[in-house]
Amino acid sequence: MFKNVCVVIVSVLVAISGVGHGDVLVSGELRMDVEVMPEGARVVGLRDTITGRDMLSGRRLPLFSVTLRNGAGESVTVDAEAGWSEVTSESGDSELILTWKAPKEERLGGLSVRVTARAVASEHAIHWSIEVAPGDGWTVWDVAFPQAAVGALGEHTAVLFPRGPGEVQVDPWTRGFSFSGRYPSGWTSMQFFAAYNAGASPGCGLYFGHHDPMGSVKELLLDCDADSRSVRLAFEHHAPDRGKAVAYRLPGVAVWRLFRGDWFDAATVYRAWVKSEARWWPRLGLDGRPDTTAWMRELSAWAMTGGGPGDVVEEVKDFAQWLGVPVGFHWYSWHQIPFDNDYPHYFPAKDGFAEAVRDLQEHNVYVMPYINGRLWDTRDKGGEDAEFSSVARPAVTKDENGEPFIETYGSKESDGAPVRLGVMCPSTALWQKTVNDIVLRLQNEMGVKGVYIDQVAAAAPALCMDASHGHPLGGGAWWNEGYWRMLESIRGEMRADRMLTTECNGEPFIHQFDGYLTWHWQYDGQVPAFPAVYGGAVQMFGRAYRGGDTVDLAMRMKAGQQLVYGEQIGWIGPSALRALPNAEFFRSAVRLRHAIRRYFHAGEMARPPRLIGDVPSVKADWQWSGEWWVTTAAVLTGAWRLPREGRAVLIFANVSDAPVTAEIEINSNDFGLTGPNVVIEPIRAEGAAELEPVSVGIRQAVTFPGVSVAAWELR
Ligand SMILES: [Zn+2]
Structure with a gap:
């Protein structure tokens, strides 16, 4: 099977030469060089053979590091570079197998690590796997793998990482930038990075992903080193079965793939994998998600406020009437208990809640009350521990000492102490049933069309x-599987015209939710990588709209970005919005979205059109956390397509108050439309601007009026 087998046994080798040897793995236009050293092995080159560029920097980082523990609680970390007495490599046409055995630290006994790098030449990719077998008396705790330091890839190197919708930093080492986060979560939403230089021709980029079909828990790590102009990319996996003497195997494969393009191309690679293998990719029909009720798929605007019926009903009904389209209403504090306190005892509702729900839903408003899907208050009846210890405690998550994981937010008990909330374990029958009962009671007794968990x-x-x-115990995918069981059971029991949503956009729950609240998409430099992967697979809705001196511009930037990202627009207090000078901009964005809504639930995102020329930028305080300045282009662009229907739409939002003239060249091939008969026509919607007519395939100047939205459709 293998062309050659190299065995480096230190005692022999030192006697012969004192040096190791090299192995090469070629995958299409990607070439990897591995050095097997006397006490370890490392990747020494990762070359784009077309440009000749080595994508790795000189900064040395081990390919893996493994943390083990023994019964006495001692912790030891070993890595790929040193500390082994026996390192072997076996290489063939499309595979390289590296084995580390006989650790120099003798008490680690029979510890061994086996790494396989498999070339997938058609993709210019290397697929990695790792298996760690602990020695007697030891258990695998954490495994960081793979890890690399990517260097400058040309004049400017951009790095994409999965915070919120995805974010791009250019030459991040010039600012000492770092990012880390535990996946899956809203701030670490997908399992890939990309580093690329899109400016050169041909471009050169590295896609760095973990194609784990179960979405197991892991840390994503990115940090920069200014001296070596490098960015470290790594995944760190928390082993399942901590405490057991079993081998750790990486679920799925880690992928290093040479690509030419930008964040959109990297997202396209990830989307192709997710669609074919990820357990959370939902079934899609001609109209998008068949298991999401049509009203939710087609919704274009959200109100968000809280209080009793007397505080909210008229305001929200007026909002829906003003917009002239159906509206979702995220209703907070509908319950008598205080917010983030006495959970999960949400009933009874405030007086008149069910009647208010009926009234709203007869007036073009779909009501979605808030509940929490994770927390149980440790003093869950005012200041008293009514059921936490007696009922909840067995089902709360616990650390290795048996202590519950407790969280605090801003809420206070009546005695002024912070509310301490236990994080419930989603794998337990108690928590699954608790959430199930609350959701179905809200839907069946109170009549709400949706529930936010x-x-x-x-x-x-x-x-x-x-x-x-x-x-x-510890890591693995059991957390996801617990929620999948809980939500599958709720969906199995709920009526077909009801829906479920949750907070943020950690990906592996997509098939069990109808909507994801994207309120935290608030970062400077963010790009719609998540919509590029998941457009059409889940409805995205809502941004946190806030105040400050630049509130009106910030509103336009957020609403404009929501429009081009394909989100349902708003999640805003109706009175605050309508007090703004440019509230009509919001209304126009909603009405334009409503006119093209099919693209967002039955279609998919296409590459956003590029404007050529001097497009100014705008900057406003988004107030996400204190003062929070975000800069975007004055004209935001997006494109969505309906491949089976031979249609695409190009969307523009000039969020600045001045007209902007720029050139655009529309290539219909970018949207999968070919042939001489492609026509382009404006989308007409109340409040949308009428742009000058353009033709396909010709570079033309277009003026976007200040504070305007517009769209063209290609057929
Ligand atoms: Zn548990």
Whole structure:
């Protein structure tokens, strides 16, 4: 099977030469060089053979590092570079197998690590796997793999990482930038990075992903080193079965892939994998998600406010009437208990709640009350521990000492102490039934069309170590599977015209939710990588709209970005919005979205059109966390397509108050439309601007009026 087998046994080798040897793995236009050294092995080159560029920097980082523990609680970390007495490589046409055995630290005994790098030449990719077998008396705790330091890829190097919708930083080492986050969560939403230089021709980029079909918990790590102008990319996996003497195997494969393009091309690679293998990719029909009720798929605007019926009903009804389209209403504090306190005892509702729900839903408003899907108050009846210890405690997540994971937010008990909320384990029957009962009671007794279950796709898994729960201890995918069972059961029981949503956009729950609240998409430099992967697979809705001196511009930037990203627009207090000078801009964006809504639930995102020329930028304080300045182009652009219908739409939002003239060249091939008969026509919607007519395939100047939205359709 293998062309050659190299075995480096230190005692022999030192006697012969004192040096190691090299191995090469070629995959299409990607070439990887590995050096097998006397005490370890490392990747020494990762070359784009077309441009000749080595994508790795000189900064040395081990390909893996493994943390082990023994019964006495001692922790030891070993890595790929040194500390081994026996390192072997076996190489063939399309595979390289590296094995590390006989650790120099003798108490680690029979520890061995086996890494396989498989070339997938058609994709210029290397697929990695790793298996770690602990020695007697040891258990695998964490495995960082793979890890690399990517260097400058040309004049400017951009790095994409999956915070919120995806974010791009250019030459991040010049600012000492770093990012880390536990996946899956709203701030670490997908399992890939990309580093690329899109400016050169041909471009050169590295896609760095983990294609794990179960979405197991892991840390994503990115940090920069100014001296070596390099960015470290790594995944760190928390082993399942912590405490057991079993081998760790990477679920799925890690992927290093040479690509030429930008963040959109990297997202396209990830989308192709997700569609074919990820367990959370939903079934899609001609009209998008058949299991999401049509009203939710087609919704274009959201109100968000809280209080009793007397505080909210008229305001929200007026909002829907003003917009002239159906509206979703995220209703907070509909319950008598205070917010983030006495959870999960949401009933009774405030007086008149069910009647108010009926009234609203007769007036073009779909009501979606708030509940939390994760927390149980440790003092759950005012200041008293009514059921936390007696009922909830066995099902709360626990650390290795058996102590519950407790969180605090801003809420206070009546004595002024912070409300301490236990993180419930989603694998337990108690928590699954508790959430199930609340959701179905809200839908069946109160008549609400939707329920928002807070935190499920926002907060990362707790590494629960309670063996009585029956799940693997620590890492793995059991957290996702617990929520999948809970939500599958709710969906199985709920009526077809109802829906479920959750907070943020951690990906592996998509098939069990109809909507994801994208309120935290608030970052400077963000790009719609998540919509590029998941457009059409889940409805995205809502941004946190806030105040400040630049509130009107910030509103336009957020609403404009929501429009081109394909989100349902708003999640805003109607009175605050309508007090703004440019509230009509919001209304126009909603009405334009409503006119092209089919693209967002039955279609998919296409590459956003590029404007050529001097497009100014705008900057406003988005107030996400204190003062929070975000800069975007004055004219935001997006494109969506309906491949089976031979249609595409190009969307523009000039969020500045001045007209902007720029050139655009529309290539219909970018949208999968070919032939001489492609026509382009404006979308007419109330409040949308009428742009000058353009032709396909010709570079033309277009003026976008200030504070305007517009769209063209290609057929
Ligand atoms: Zn547990």
